Amino acid sequence: MRLEGKVSIVTGAGQTPGQTIGNGRATSLLLAREGSKVLLVDRDVERARETREMIEKEGGEAAEVAADVTAGDECKAMVDACVSRWGRVDVLVNNVGIAGVADAGPIDIPEEEWRRILDTNLTSMLLTCKHVLPVMRAQGSGSIVNVSSMASVLSTPVLAYKVSKAGVNALTQNVAAGNAKYGVRCNAVLPGLMNTPMAIDAWAERASIPREEAVRRRDAVVPMGKMGTAWDVAYAVLYLASDESGFVTGALLPVDGGQAVGP
Numbered sequence: 236m237r238l239e240g241k242v243s244i245v246t247g248a249g250q251t252p253g254q255t256i257g258n259g260r261a262t263s264l265l266l267a268r269e270g271s272k273v274l275l276v277d278r279d280v281e282r283a284r285e286t287r288e289m290i291e292k293e294g295g296e297a298a299e300v301a302a303d304v305t306a307g308d309e310c311k312a313m314v315d316a317c318v319s320r321w322g323r324v325d326v327l328v329n330n331v332g333i334a335g336v337a338d339a340g341p342i343d344i345p346e347e348e349w350r351r352i353l354d355t356n357l358t359s360m361l362l363t364c365k366h367v368l369p370v371m372r373a374q375g376s377g378s379i380v381n382v383s384s385m386a387s388v389l390s391t392p393v394l395a396y397k398v399s400k401a402g403v404n405a406l407t408q409n410v411a412a413g414n415a416k417y418g419v420r421c422n423a424v425l426p427g428l429m430n431t432p433m434a435i436d437a438w439a440e441r442a443s444i445p446r447e448e449a450v451r452r453r454d455a456v457v458p459m460g461k462m463g464t465a466w467d468v469a470y471a472v473l474y475l476a477s478d479e480s481g482f483v484t485g486a487l488l489p490v491d492g493g494q495a496v497g498p
């Protein structure tokens with residue numbers, strides 16, 4: 236019960252359909268197992284409802300809310316819903332993030348694709364922080380965990396995704412620096428190659444390759460020989476969300492099986 240008595244918000248708490256579990260869903264389940272009440276936010280509220288049912292089956296407490304986190308008023312409504320239901324917000328996990336089908340280099344990327352990815356992956360996190368920080372400052376405590384990506388620091392052809400996640404790292408450090416004196420921490424988790432539906436099922440379908448082939452190709456570039464799972468991300472988020480990391484703020488934590496340090 237590492238989060239006993241805490242209240243958390245997880246954005247993107249549903250998941251892309253597929254064979255494995257997604258980061259937002261695994262994180263929501265783990266936070267609930269460790270004693271937190273969890274507000275499950277997703278623009279596709281049916282997906283968040285499925286997560287709530289899984290949590291309730293295990294004896295945890297959760298509620299779902301529909302919100303598009305690219306809209307400031309919906310982020311405010313999400314925070315208000317949490318406060319009116321449970322009286323506080325101890326943890327915010329900014330998990331929403333997308334990879335764009337048309338993401339490419341500067342010449343080829345369509346302007347609207349660039350804006351969609353930057354809005355969804357980066358502006359959304361600014362907007363949720365904007366509305367949760369006054370609550371956390373007033374409490375004198377809080378932990379924000381942003382789900383970034385190793386793509387923010389490694390070489391990759393997907394420009395908008397990379398830039399959006401590099402922005403998430405910078406936002407994390409800014410929020411950490413500006414809110415330490417209020418007892419509010421902000422850290423980021425940088426997943427490497429994970430075996431989640433967002434990464435595998437969607438890509439296999441797009442590239443018209445069998446799912447097993449997509450898994451094999453990605454496993455081959457991980458120094459530990461195999462992709463991570465959403466549980467690896469969830470356990471890193473749990474540490475940063477809990478009081479165990481009480482003196483840690485502004486950290487960018489790779490969860491990548493050694494990819495950052497090479498083969």
Ligand SMILES: NC(=O)c1ccc[n+]([C@@H]2O[C@H](COP(=O)([O-])OP(=O)(O)OC[C@H]3O[C@@H](n4cnc5c(N)ncnc54)[C@H](O)[C@@H]3O)[C@@H](O)[C@H]2O)c1
Pocket residue numbers: 246247248249250251252256257258259260276277278279282302303304305330331332333355359382383384385425426427428429430431432433434465
């Ligand atoms: N899987 C990987 O290999 C990998 C690697 C690095 C980083 N990440 C990051 O992990 C995070 C997501 O992981 P996941 O497995 O939970 O993804 P997912 O696609 O399974 O789930 C994300 C959920 O977010 C919701 N969503 C999308 N846009 C939204 C919006 N504007 N407002 C509200 N909800 C929205 C979707 O409906 C979906 O249910 C992203 O930030 C992604 O960039 C993943």
